Amino acid sequence: MTTVGVLRETAGRERRVALTPDGVARLRKQEISALVETGAGARAWFEDIGYHGAGAVVGDRDRVYAESDVLLCLHPPDDVAACRPGQLLIGLLNPLGNVELMQQLATAGVTAISLDLLPRTLSRAQAMDALTSQANVAGYKAALLAAEAYSGFFPMLMTAAGTTRPAQVLVLGAGVAGLQAIATARRLGALVTGYDVREAARADIASTGATVLGGPGPAKDGDGGYARELTEDEQIAQQSALDEAIPRFDVIITTAQVPGGPAPRLVSENALSKMRPGSVVIDLASTVDGGNVEGSIPDTRTVTDAGVTIIGAAGLxxxxxxxxxxxxARNALALLTHLMPRGEVVLDLDDEIQAAVVVTHGGRVVNARVRDRKEIRS
Amino acid sequence: MTTVGVLRETAGRERRVALTPDGVARLRKQEISALVETGAGARAWFEDIGYHGAGAVVGDRDRVYAESDVLLCLHPPDDVAACRPGQLLIGLLNPLGNVELMQQLATAGVTAISLDLLPRTLSRAQAMDALTSQANVAGYKAALLAAEAYSGFFPMLMTAAGTTRPAQVLVLGAGVAGLQAIATARRLGALVTGYDVREAARADIASTGATVLGGPGPAKDGDGGYARELTEDEQIAQQSALDEAIPRFDVIITTAQVPGGPAPRLVSENALSKMRPGSVVIDLASTVDGGNVEGSIPDTRTVTDAGVTIIGAAGLxxxxxxxxxxxxARNALALLTHLMPRGEVVLDLDDEIQAAVVVTHGGRVVNARVRDRKEIRS
Structure with missing residues (x-):
């Protein structure tokens, strides 16, 4: 019987776990064993006893590495050298940013499968789309964080002493995270405006009932439904339109990413300086190398001289x-079911999904996108 | 021309200010001067320049004490001895808990007026009802804090990988704060249940669309629309009903107060121990002497051994x-307009509102409720 192992995440602030007790029960129904590292779910409030009750064996990390045919994780484990030849490692491995690690896994004979390479436009892969599911959570939380940090009410409230105006919220970037941030801010009663360079995303904003912010003419969508990088002229026009619009808003939530490139700078220091004191800006693209908002710092709240609170909120x-x-866990299970139609792993690199997500196999980097990236680097 | 002074709050974490720039503008329309202490609104993002623009003089604290006919505050200032004879001091002075301070103000010849003594059932006083307006804000924020701290989604979300169930939220105490917490949690998509010992409050819960939790037969309302303390038998029946119900919920928000008495203990250690890991309990009645939730500590997040996060959240x-x-500020302005119908203070202790809120005048404690409390103490 195939054994799926679940590793405790080793990244500092990471609280997620790759499989839940409910996921274990579903695996068991497919005649697949589950072996969960002690404490793997603790920071997500999934206790060892819950995994045990669902039919998993709970054991220490060495045992998980030693006895699993498939290893599930989110981030690449920091002790990835413990993987055995022939083992599958499934996670959000960021192979395009981790080319050396992929080569290491290939050399070790590990079959590395990365959910972040899943083709997002393929409808039969939607149930496996972990980037989408995690962006959905991040967008929800971004709106809550914004409401929590804002000095006023999100909804319009009518009381005996008068009426409060609703908060004006602007969401920049209307992918999955942006649309969920829009939906959540609207649930809370804010007046929400959305902005995106992609024509399809503008239609999505309108479909939520939010206002669509005008700006430079819609750009064609990039590959796979993502935004492409704008030309220099387009960037200048965009910046000018945003600089003018941003100071009208109480709350800005930015979620813009360009795959393979740095996150676009959308909220300039100039725009920030004109916002009202007490305004809040949440940057979901915040990294140590920058983000959508000038001056945002990951996992940090800063207040500008003008009284604007900037929250760097990657990893929400x-x-x-x-x-x-x-x-x-549901995404991972959908992939596992696809890889193991009868309880055993059947690799087939002619399959469109597998061809996209399998990074290393048989001692080599087999994924074309990762190979291309490797050649550019070397 | 009468001058209304606005003091910067001196209590440690207090961020509010008793009058906003908008409030200044309204005073000016009534031919009343405003004198605002430097930095009074800074922590609420109301800048000195905003007050100045609305027509206020901005000056240092000594000047506010020296030149104001009426002083506005929230909490009693820590340098209240600086008040001059004949001056009015208007705030949430908590006179029933601060009898000595009231005597001190009386002796100093200050007319102390406390908005927390306002009769809440008097409809023409509703616009002045600061306890209501502040409880409304606290209830809103309590629901946001709960959503922010909870490990799951509040709404039911349908995605390609499956559907998430909505959070089950229980709100204990359906006064103003409780009803606003119910409304906000419902906005976010949670399934909300409310509980109150008062029959009228149970009807209020039902009117929001939330479920009403059963329990011991409705108690008669206490004075002024508040809850009264329950008898011992009623308390035992209530505790048993709550202990049974609480573990079914993901989130509990407690807002129960009994005027003049300690906040009732509603969530026992027994109930907490049976809640699911990852649940969240927010205690709006948390004080150093206890609150609605066993083990809650003001302004502190604690996690029980069972994985339940308890947030002591007084002063939200x-x-x-x-x-x-x-x-x-709107409440204070409504009171000022009532006290100064033609721009000058006209004290009239035969007026129902003034009789309720004026605590000291002419060198004496004139308020019957405060005098009664004083006699009990001495």
Whole structure:
């Protein structure tokens, strides 16, 4: 019987776990064993006793490495050298940013499978789409964080002493995270405006009932439904339109990413300086190398001289660990079911999904996108 | 021309201010001068320049004490001895808990007026009802805090990988704060149940669309629309009903107060021990002497051995300082307009509102409720 092992995440603030007790029960129904590392779900409030009750064996990390045919994780484990030849490692491995690690896994004979390479436009892969499920959680949490940090009410409230105006919220980037941030801010009663460079995303904004912010003419969508990088002229026009619009808003939530490139700078220091004191800006693209908002710092709240609170909020999915882990586990299970139609792993690199997500196999980097990236680097 | 002075709050974490720039503008329309202490609104993001623009003089604290006919505050200032004879001091002075301070103000010849003595059932006083307006803010923020701390989603979300169930939220105490917590949790998509010992409050819960939790037969309402303390038998029946119900919920928000008495203990250690790991309990009645939830500590997050996060959350209104200050300022203005129908203070202790809120005047404690409390103490 195939054994799926679940590793405790080793990244510092990570609270998610790749499989939930409910996921274990589903595996067991497919005649697949589950071996869960002690404490793997603790930070997401999934206790060892819950995994045990669902039919998993709970054991220490060495045992999980030693006895599993398939290893599930979110981030690449920091002791990935413990993987055995022939083992499958499934996670959000960020292979395009981790080319050396992929080569290491290939050399070790590990079959590395990365959910972040899943083709997002393929409808039969949607149930496996972990980037989407995690972005959905992040967008929800971004709106909550914004409401929590904002000095006023999100909804319009009518009281005996008068009426309060609703908060004006602008969401920049209307992918999965942006659309969920829009939906959640609207649930809370804010007046929400959305902005995206992609024509399809503008239609999505309108479909939520939010206002669509005008700006430079819609750009064609990039590959796979993502935004492409704008030309220099387009960037200048966009910046000018955003600089003018941003100071009208109480709350800005930015979620813009360009795959393979740095996150676009959308909220300039100039725009920030004109916002009202007490305004809040949440940057979901915040990294140590920058983000959508000038001056945002990951996992940090800063207040500008003008009284604007900037929250660098990358990795928000991990802060709603129950919801995020549940969604991720469902994605991983959908992939496992695809890889193991009869309880045994059947690799088939002619399959469109597998061809996309399998990074290393048989001692080699087999994924074309990762190979291309490797050649550019070397 | 009468001058209304606005003091910067001196209590440690207090971020509110008793009058906003908008409030200044309204005073000016009534031919009343405003003198605002430097930095009074800074922590609520109301800048000195905003007060100045609305027509206020901005000056240092000594000047506010020296030149104001009426002083506005929220909490009693820590340098209240600086008040001059004949001056009015208007705030949430908590006179029933601060009898010595009231005597001190009386002796100093200050007319102390406390908004927390306002009769809440008097409809023409509703616009002045600061306890209501601040409880409204606190209830809103309590629901946000709960959503932010909870490990899952509040709404039911349908995605390609499956559907998440909505959070089950229980709100104990359905006064103003409780009803606003119910409304906000419902906005976010949670399934909300409310509980109150008062029959009228149970009807209020039902009117929001939330479920009403059964329990011991409705108690008669206490004075002024507040709950009265339960008898011992009633308390035992209530505790048993709550202990049984609480573990079914993911989130509990407690807002129960009994005026003049300690907050009732509603969530026992026994009930907490049976809640699911990852559940969240927010205690709005948390004080150093206890609260609605066993083990809650003011302004502190604790996690029980069973994985339940308890947040002691008294004073939440101050954490939404823009909304709370705006509402308070409107209440204060309504009272000022009542006290100064033609721009000059006209004290009339035969007026029902003034009789309720004026605590000291002409060198004496004139308020019957405060005098009664004083006699019990001495």
């Amino acid at each position: 999915a991990s802060t709603v660990p129950g919801a995020a882990s549940t969604a991720y | 209104a101050s954490t939404v300082p823009g909304a709370a200050s705006t509402a308070y």
